[in-house]
Each structure stands twice: as C-alpha cells, then as structure tokens.
Amino acid sequence: MFASRNARIFQFMDEREAIIRDVESRVVAEIVERARVHSDDSLEYVLNEAAFLEMKRLEKGSSKLDLRPYGYWQDIARTVGKADESHRVRVLRELTGAYARDVAGKFTPGVYRFATRVLPVGLSALFNAQSLDSVVGNYRKLSQRIIIEGATAHLRRLAEIGTLVVVPTHTSNLDSIAVGWSLDESGLPPVTYGAGKNLFSNPLTSFFMHNLGAYKVDRRIRHSIYKRVLKCYSEVLLERGYHSLFFPGGTRCRSNEVETKLKLGLMGTALTAYTNNLIRNRPNPKVFICPLTINYHLVLEGETLIGEHLRTDGGRRYIIEDDEFADLSKVYQFASKTMSMEYTIYMRFGEPMDPFGNPVDIGGISRDPHERPIDIERYLWVDGEVKPDPARDRAYTVECGHAVARSFKRNTVVVSSVFLAAVLFAALRETYPRLDLYRLLRVARGELVPNEAVMARAERLQARLRDMARNRKICLGHDVEGLGVAELVETGAKVLSMYHATPVLKRASNGFEIGNPDLLHFYANRLAGYGLEGLLGERLDDGGDA
Amino acid sequence: MSGTRQSVGILGAGRWGLTLAQVAAQHGQSTYLWSEDSRRAGRLQSQRKLKSLLPELDELHAGVTATSDLALVASQCHTLVIACGAGETRAIARQVGAVVDGSHVVLHAVRGLEPGTLRRATRVIREETCARKVGALAGPALVEELLAGRPNAFVCASRYPEVIRRARQAFAGDAVRVYASKDLAGVELAAAASAVAAVGVGIALQLGLGSATLATFVTRSAAEMARVVEAAGGQAASAMGLAGLGELLALRESGSREVEAGRMLAAGKTPAQITKKLGHLDAVDAAKTFKALAEHYGVETHIGAVVADLLAGEVDAPTAIRSLMTLSHMAE
Known part of the structure; x- marks a missing residue:
C-alpha cells in the first residue's frame, strides 16, 4: 500500500525558502517584542546568554557540526554590550536565519519513492541475509515481521481533513525507520520529524534523513534563540499542513518502562499551530495527536540504555553517541537475528486525540467522555474570541500529555520476551527480598531460576494480562495471547537467549540461568506501573488492581 | 457566547x-x-x-x-x-x-x-x-x-x-x-481531611481534654493530613495551608457541625442520631474515604482511622481516645 502522494511534504522543496524566512521573521519579531516588554529578556541579555552558553560548550571541544566557531561568539560577547539596538537586531536576524537554514530538512520525492519501494526489499534481504533470488518473498515476510495494529483507517481519514502529529514511544534509533515504513505500509502520508544532528553522521541513515523531510536538532545547543527556532520551525510546518512526528519522551527511554513523563515543548506546538490556523482562518485548521507504541521483542541498544539508566540512577544523559546504533555490524546482527523470529515488532496506533487530549472521531470531531461533540475552538476563547494565552496553553498541553501517556499504557503490546523477563525478575526479587535493586543485579548473574518458580507465576500473569486486555488496559502480542503458558515461556526464553553480547539468559533443563540481570530488568520494566507486582510475588497471589 | x-x-x-x-x-x-x-x-x-x-x-x-x-x-x-x-x-x-x-x-x-x-x-x-x-x-x-x-x-x-x-x-x-x-490535588485532599479531623477535635472537646491535648490533637491531625496528601500526589504544604490546617482551626473555633458531631459521638450518641439532628455530614463519608485512601497508599493515620471507626459505630469514644493515648511512642 502506498501513502497519499498529495501530502504537503511533496511540495516541501518549493516552500523551503519561504518556511525558513517565515521562521526567521517570527522568531526575531517574538524575541524583539519580548525584549520590549520584559527588561529581563533584553536583546543584550539574550545574545549574551547565547554567547556564554556556546563558548562554554565549545571550550570542551568543537566539531564539524558546529555552525559558528568559538571566535564568533567571543566577538558577540565583546561587542553586544556597546552595540546599539539596531545592530543587536541585525545579529539576532543573522543568527536566527542561519539556525533556521541549518534546521530545515529536505524532501526528495525520488528518494522517497526509492525508500518506500526498494528499501523494504533491501531491508528484507539484509534481515534475512539470503540471496537476491528470494528478496521478493522476503519482502512479503517483512510485513509479517512488523505488525501494524490500531487506528490506521481512522488516521487515514484524519490526514485528509487536518494535520497529523504522530507521537511514538521511543527506545531505539530504529524507531524512526520503523515508523516511516509503517506509515507507508498503512497508507498514511510521510511525516517530517526532528532528528538528533549526531544521527546525520551515521552513513546508513543520514542519506535518507537528509532527503526524507527530517530536520536537524542539535541537542548540544542550549540557548533560548536556538530552542525558539526549533519550536517555531515545528509550528510553521504544522500550520502549513505538514504531518509531523515527535518523540514526546524527548530521548530514548533508558529504563524501557512505558513512558509517563513526557516533554511537552514540541507537543505544545500542535496547539499553537491550531490556534494560529484559527486566527488566520486557514482551511483544515485542526491538528490531531496520534499516539503510537513501538513494541520490540529485543531492543537493539538495550545494553547501552539500561547501563546508562542504572549509572545515572534513573536520570538521563541527553545524548549517547557511541551506542549499538552507531555500529553497522551490530545493526546487521540485530536485524538478522531478530528477523529470524516469527514476529518482531508491533506498531500500535492508539485512538487519535485533539491538542486538549479529547478523543477525536472519524470525522475529526472531538468527543467528551460521554461521546458528545465538543466545539474545541471554545477552549481558546478569551472574551468570545480565539486568542493565545501561554499559561493556559501550557496547562492544556500538560493535560494532552497525560492523555498520551494513558494511551501509551493502554496500547503497549506485551510480547513473550517482556512476559518472561517480568516473571523471572519477580522470582529473583523474591529469592533476595532484602537486597536493593543494585545489589540484586550484582548477585543475580549466573543465578538459576528453577522451572517450578516460573510456571505458577507465568500462569497467573498470563491470566491477568488476558483479563486486562479484555478490559482494554493493555494489548497482547500473538504469542502472549495465543500460546499455552509452557510454550509461551519457551518462546520468551528463545528470544531472550539471542542477540545481546551477553544473552539475557540461558535455558537449562531445570530452569533459567540468568546471564545478564541488567537486561532482564530492562525487559521486565515494560510491565512496571501496571500494578502487577503483587500478582507476581508469592505472598500476594491474588494481585492488586491493575 | x-x-x-x-x-x-x-x-x-x-x-x-x-x-x-x-x-x-x-x-x-x-x-x-x-x-x-x-x-x-x-x-x-x-x-x-x-x-x-x-x-x-x-x-x-x-x-x-x-x-x-x-x-x-x-x-x-x-x-x-x-x-x-x-x-x-x-x-x-x-x-x-x-x-x-x-x-x-x-x-x-x-x-x-x-x-x-x-x-x-x-x-x-x-x-x-x-x-x-x-x-x-x-x-x-x-x-x-x-x-x-x-x-x-x-x-x-x-x-x-x-x-x-x-x-x-x-x-x-x-x-x-x-x-x-x-496544587490542585493537595488542596482537594486537605479540604477533605480537615472535616474528618474536626470531628476528632469535637470528641476531644467533649471529653474535657486540656489545651495541651487539644493542641497536640490538632497538630498531629495536620501531620497525618500532610502524609496522606503527599502520598496521594499533593504537596504536604497544602495540608498545612488554608485548605488543611486553616480549615481545621476554623471548624474548631466556630463549633461547626463537624465539631458538634464529634461532641455528640463522645457523649454516646449514635451516628444515626447525629445525622438526624445535624443533617447529612460530608465528614461521615469523608472519614470512610480518607481512611480507605490512607490504606490504599499505605500511610498510617491513627486519628483519621479512629474517627472513621467512631462514625461507623465500630468503637465508643473512651475506647477510641484510649487507643490513641496507648500508641507506641514515635518520632514527630
């Protein structure tokens, strides 16, 4: 199935210059106006802040990705205090324009056609590592390997009457490739998205990113001018009807828990764009938020992510540049091993919502909890007119973020690897009840969890998960849903004993030998927050309310 | 419009x-x-x-x-x-x-x-x-x-x-x-809890307990509120603010219906007799729900639990006060 070719992104190159100019003029106007109203945000302060933060960053080392050298910022720091206001505005305009140009992506229809027609075949060949004679057959298999579920028909309709903002969960750099493929496979239009500038140095992906509408986000730059350019670029694209993708977790989830704390900066641009569309009386002003969960049996960068998570005690270092994704042989190894399994990835689209977090029906009408239609323009009324209000709109976006987090939870697909990891980790917890997490992870390496400690828990967990799935609190992979518990456990064990440098476990005749407790914790974490802890422990075998 | x-x-x-x-x-x-x-x-x-x-x-x-x-x-x-x-x-x-x-x-x-x-x-x-x-x-x-x-x-x-x-x-x-x-959650929870604590204050007043006991009762009630509010997602400061401690003090000083209900309980009246005289009291439901909330989050609430038991007719006032005074000593 091929995506709609009348999507706005096919006109991107015709509009690119206008978009850059629009971003530049809006950001400059906004910063100048803010400086006029708030003395704390004077142009001198804003430019000095940028110079200070950039010099501090560049002192630690520069790279070819840097747009301006250390000396440029030094000059600004030296001169901006003495300069008159018109000079400051000129500097701001020059800087904003340069950033906007750097951020703006490209879209080459030829590359898109190539990517959507040839790449899946290439991926199949890569994933199966067989002769080219069988690639067509393998292509068919790819659609069995990536299973797309959920509200795709609904989204196809909404894409015709408004702008989609796809917001997926995020655990791997393969996510954007998987999303791109899944959108096309579902007949949904291509999306533009912000990708870390460091990813553009990866030879596998940079060519496609450069030409498929991805825009560059340099996460090392922390000053307010750059952040404003990024947000404004997103707003302008949405206002012009470019379907977009944001990872609301901000960065890959280190712990593998279903994301609940979402970064709302870019998501807020959906509401700003909708408001501006109404004020400017644009056709099809609506913006629809489309949650998507990406559910892997195995996560390519699992070892690096959980290592980082445990090192920072749940905190997040912003960028990891040297993980498994940067190593092509690792990607190949991951792909070929995981694709030999019957199922690998579930892409599940949740019900779409408006920027206020209300569900949206197939006609694009928002519905209240009793399915009554809502005139959402009225959320934006101030004295009977649509007006932006930053404090109010932030609160709306927080509510929308909560709705997205709830959707992630409901639409998470439990697969056999996660299932077994949760069972085994609970058994370990019970074996060492007095140990904190870090001690437990140290002593668990090489531990044998006997078969009898697994099966009773597995039966309880499968029954509970099926019950939760019936009540639409979670979704189940075909293995967890359909297999008998013994077969399910063996399937999970097979998956968890492959790919990773130190496999998660080794199946022994009398039990499961834990090879990598950190990774076991990583996969088990996917079921954290569902109230299953009591169920998995021996002492509370009737479980808590999920 | x-x-x-x-x-x-x-x-x-x-x-x-x-x-x-x-x-x-x-x-x-x-x-x-x-x-x-x-x-x-x-x-x-x-x-x-x-x-x-x-x-x-x-x-x-x-x-x-x-x-x-x-x-x-x-x-x-x-x-x-x-x-x-x-x-x-x-x-x-x-x-x-x-x-x-x-x-x-x-x-x-x-x-x-x-x-x-x-x-x-x-x-x-x-x-x-x-x-x-x-x-x-x-x-x-x-x-x-x-x-x-x-x-x-x-x-x-x-x-x-x-x-x-x-x-x-x-x-x-x-x-x-x-x-x-x-702090929306904190204010709502503190407001719910203060009505319960006010019933407890009424019991203490009826039993003729001294000023020191009353002060202890009020401050320990506020501390209990703060623990539950925090566990349930609010800020402890809200329990010590207008919605929590503020409302409790006002109810105590005004001889409110909640305080009156506490006095009647201590005087041996049944919950049914109290409702008949004072009409429906939110504190009755609030005591039950507050106790359940504390249990849900695993927070110990001695005063709240005792008030809930009294309002449910499960204990009498002297027994309830005795149970509070014989608690093992703890850090503030």
Whole structure:
C-alpha cells in the first residue's frame, strides 16, 4: 500500500525558502517584542546568554557540526554590550536565519519513492541475509515481521481533513525507520520529524534523513534563540499542513518502562499551530495527536540504555553517541537475528486525540467522555474570541500529555520476551527480598531460576494480562495471547537467549540461568506501573488492581 | 457566547451554595443559583430566603436569580461553582456536562472525595464534562462569618490562571481574600481531611481534654493530613495551608457541625442520631474515604482511622481516645 502522494511534504522543496524566512521573521519579531516588554529578556541579555552558553560548550571541544566557531561568539560577547539596538537586531536576524537554514530538512520525492519501494526489499534481504533470488518473498515476510495494529483507517481519514502529529514511544534509533515504513505500509502520508544532528553522521541513515523531510536538532545547543527556532520551525510546518512526528519522551527511554513523563515543548506546538490556523482562518485548521507504541521483542541498544539508566540512577544523559546504533555490524546482527523470529515488532496506533487530549472521531470531531461533540475552538476563547494565552496553553498541553501517556499504557503490546523477563525478575526479587535493586543485579548473574518458580507465576500473569486486555488496559502480542503458558515461556526464553553480547539468559533443563540481570530488568520494566507486582510475588497471589 | 456571559452560577442550593451565591452577589456579580429541586428554586426566587436551611440569611441578595434551569445558567455564566456534598458531585457534574463548553470555568467547593471511588471532585468533573479549566475552592471560610461580612479567606487551586482570576472576580472583596495555589490535588485532599479531623477535635472537646491535648490533637491531625496528601500526589504544604490546617482551626473555633458531631459521638450518641439532628455530614463519608485512601497508599493515620471507626459505630469514644493515648511512642 502506498501513502497519499498529495501530502504537503511533496511540495516541501518549493516552500523551503519561504518556511525558513517565515521562521526567521517570527522568531526575531517574538524575541524583539519580548525584549520590549520584559527588561529581563533584553536583546543584550539574550545574545549574551547565547554567547556564554556556546563558548562554554565549545571550550570542551568543537566539531564539524558546529555552525559558528568559538571566535564568533567571543566577538558577540565583546561587542553586544556597546552595540546599539539596531545592530543587536541585525545579529539576532543573522543568527536566527542561519539556525533556521541549518534546521530545515529536505524532501526528495525520488528518494522517497526509492525508500518506500526498494528499501523494504533491501531491508528484507539484509534481515534475512539470503540471496537476491528470494528478496521478493522476503519482502512479503517483512510485513509479517512488523505488525501494524490500531487506528490506521481512522488516521487515514484524519490526514485528509487536518494535520497529523504522530507521537511514538521511543527506545531505539530504529524507531524512526520503523515508523516511516509503517506509515507507508498503512497508507498514511510521510511525516517530517526532528532528528538528533549526531544521527546525520551515521552513513546508513543520514542519506535518507537528509532527503526524507527530517530536520536537524542539535541537542548540544542550549540557548533560548536556538530552542525558539526549533519550536517555531515545528509550528510553521504544522500550520502549513505538514504531518509531523515527535518523540514526546524527548530521548530514548533508558529504563524501557512505558513512558509517563513526557516533554511537552514540541507537543505544545500542535496547539499553537491550531490556534494560529484559527486566527488566520486557514482551511483544515485542526491538528490531531496520534499516539503510537513501538513494541520490540529485543531492543537493539538495550545494553547501552539500561547501563546508562542504572549509572545515572534513573536520570538521563541527553545524548549517547557511541551506542549499538552507531555500529553497522551490530545493526546487521540485530536485524538478522531478530528477523529470524516469527514476529518482531508491533506498531500500535492508539485512538487519535485533539491538542486538549479529547478523543477525536472519524470525522475529526472531538468527543467528551460521554461521546458528545465538543466545539474545541471554545477552549481558546478569551472574551468570545480565539486568542493565545501561554499559561493556559501550557496547562492544556500538560493535560494532552497525560492523555498520551494513558494511551501509551493502554496500547503497549506485551510480547513473550517482556512476559518472561517480568516473571523471572519477580522470582529473583523474591529469592533476595532484602537486597536493593543494585545489589540484586550484582548477585543475580549466573543465578538459576528453577522451572517450578516460573510456571505458577507465568500462569497467573498470563491470566491477568488476558483479563486486562479484555478490559482494554493493555494489548497482547500473538504469542502472549495465543500460546499455552509452557510454550509461551519457551518462546520468551528463545528470544531472550539471542542477540545481546551477553544473552539475557540461558535455558537449562531445570530452569533459567540468568546471564545478564541488567537486561532482564530492562525487559521486565515494560510491565512496571501496571500494578502487577503483587500478582507476581508469592505472598500476594491474588494481585492488586491493575 | 463566552464574550457575553457575564454571570457566575452556583450549582447547589444548600447552606454552602446559598452562602456563596450571596457573597458573589454582594460583590456585584450577577449570580445564578441553581437547584435541581424546582420547588426550592421557585421558593428562593419568590421568598428570597430559606430559614429552615439557613436561618443566618435574612434576605437573598437582589443580584441572585434562583432557577432550576441548568441550561439557562450555563448560557449566562462564564463560571460555574459546584457546591454540594461529595456524594452528589458526579450526578451534578453529569448534568453540567450536557450544558457546558470548553470556555466555561468549572469550580467546586466540595469538601470530600467521592465515596467508593476515592476520586477528587475535579477528577469527577473531568470524567463527566468537556471542561478543562477546573479548580477547587477551599479554606477556612465559614457560612456564618461570610454572611455576617466578617473577614474570610479561600484558597483557589487550579493549573489555569483564568480559574484563579474568575474565583477572585466572583468572591474576592473587602472582606474576602482568595489565595492561589497550583496544587490542585493537595488542596482537594486537605479540604477533605480537615472535616474528618474536626470531628476528632469535637470528641476531644467533649471529653474535657486540656489545651495541651487539644493542641497536640490538632497538630498531629495536620501531620497525618500532610502524609496522606503527599502520598496521594499533593504537596504536604497544602495540608498545612488554608485548605488543611486553616480549615481545621476554623471548624474548631466556630463549633461547626463537624465539631458538634464529634461532641455528640463522645457523649454516646449514635451516628444515626447525629445525622438526624445535624443533617447529612460530608465528614461521615469523608472519614470512610480518607481512611480507605490512607490504606490504599499505605500511610498510617491513627486519628483519621479512629474517627472513621467512631462514625461507623465500630468503637465508643473512651475506647477510641484510649487507643490513641496507648500508641507506641514515635518520632514527630
């Protein structure tokens, strides 16, 4: 199935210059106006802040990705205090324009056609590592390997009457490739998205990113001018009807828990764009938020992510540049091993919502909890007119973020690897009840969890998960849903004993030998927050309310 | 249109609702007072008082229009304030859901959690309506003192600045201050808990305990509130603020119905006899729900649990006090 070719992104190159100019003029106007109203945000302060933060960053080392050298910022720091206001505005305009140009992506229809027609075949060949004679057959298999579920028909309709903002969960750099493929496979239009500038140095992906509408986000730059350019670029694209993708977790989830704390900066641009569309009386002003969960049996960068998570005690270092994704042989190894399994990835689209977090029906009408239609323009009324209000709109976006987090939870697909990891980790917890997490992870390496400690828990967990799935609190992979518990456990064990440098476990005749407790914790974490802890422990075998 | 909506609507014509309507009208707000009971609405509109329910009110302000037409109220009011018992909130919110749009501000002045579900009133409102701009009005303000025009204070909690602004527009004046808070959960939970603690204070007063004991009782109640509020997602500071400690002190000083209920319990009256004399008390439901909430979050609440047991008729007052005094010693 091929995506709609009348999507706005096919006109991107015709509009690119206008978009850059629009971003530049809006950001400059906004910063100048803010400086006029708030003395704390004077142009001198804003430019000095940028110079200070950039010099501090560049002192630690520069790279070819840097747009301006250390000396440029030094000059600004030296001169901006003495300069008159018109000079400051000129500097701001020059800087904003340069950033906007750097951020703006490209879209080459030829590359898109190539990517959507040839790449899946290439991926199949890569994933199966067989002769080219069988690639067509393998292509068919790819659609069995990536299973797309959920509200795709609904989204196809909404894409015709408004702008989609796809917001997926995020655990791997393969996510954007998987999303791109899944959108096309579902007949949904291509999306533009912000990708870390460091990813553009990866030879596998940079060519496609450069030409498929991805825009560059340099996460090392922390000053307010750059952040404003990024947000404004997103707003302008949405206002012009470019379907977009944001990872609301901000960065890959280190712990593998279903994301609940979402970064709302870019998501807020959906509401700003909708408001501006109404004020400017644009056709099809609506913006629809489309949650998507990406559910892997195995996560390519699992070892690096959980290592980082445990090192920072749940905190997040912003960028990891040297993980498994940067190593092509690792990607190949991951792909070929995981694709030999019957199922690998579930892409599940949740019900779409408006920027206020209300569900949206197939006609694009928002519905209240009793399915009554809502005139959402009225959320934006101030004295009977649509007006932006930053404090109010932030609160709306927080509510929308909560709705997205709830959707992630409901639409998470439990697969056999996660299932077994949760069972085994609970058994370990019970074996060492007095140990904190870090001690437990140290002593668990090489531990044998006997078969009898697994099966009773597995039966309880499968029954509970099926019950939760019936009540639409979670979704189940075909293995967890359909297999008998013994077969399910063996399937999970097979998956968890492959790919990773130190496999998660080794199946022994009398039990499961834990090879990598950190990774076991990583996969088990996917079921954290569902109230299953009591169920998995021996002492509370009737479980808590999920 | 929101632009032409100039009024405030008070939903619920009980003691609290009548008082809020009177205060809003006294502050120059065109005010609608909605009662589901059309006879009560009609009587209020024609006779301008309801002595059987609120003898302290001499005459309903001319700026108040009493009605049972909720659609009319929603069409005229930018702000709706639900003033009812915790157990009635969902039924009223469901009706509100049929008439509001996204521009409405929906506040509540409910002191309690929904019985059974333990849900805060703003969550109930969210589950029943499309309203986003919701908030809670709580604090030590008292019916008798508001009607007498004595200085009072509320706290209005909401994530939305407009909600705070509308609450101030409706109620703030020479004699009423409206403080702002962003801790919606904390304020709602603290308000629910303070009514329970007030029953405990009434018991202590009836038993003739000294000032030191009373002070201990009040501060330990506040500490308990803070623990539960924090465990349930609010900020402990809200329990020590107007909605928690502030309201508890006001209830204690005013000899409120909650304190009176505590006195009657200590005097050996049954919960049924108390309800018969004082009418429905939110504190009865609140005690049960607060105890359940504490258990849900694994927080120890000695005073709250004892009050809940007393109100449920499971222990008598002397036994309850003895059980509190024989607790093992603990850190403050």
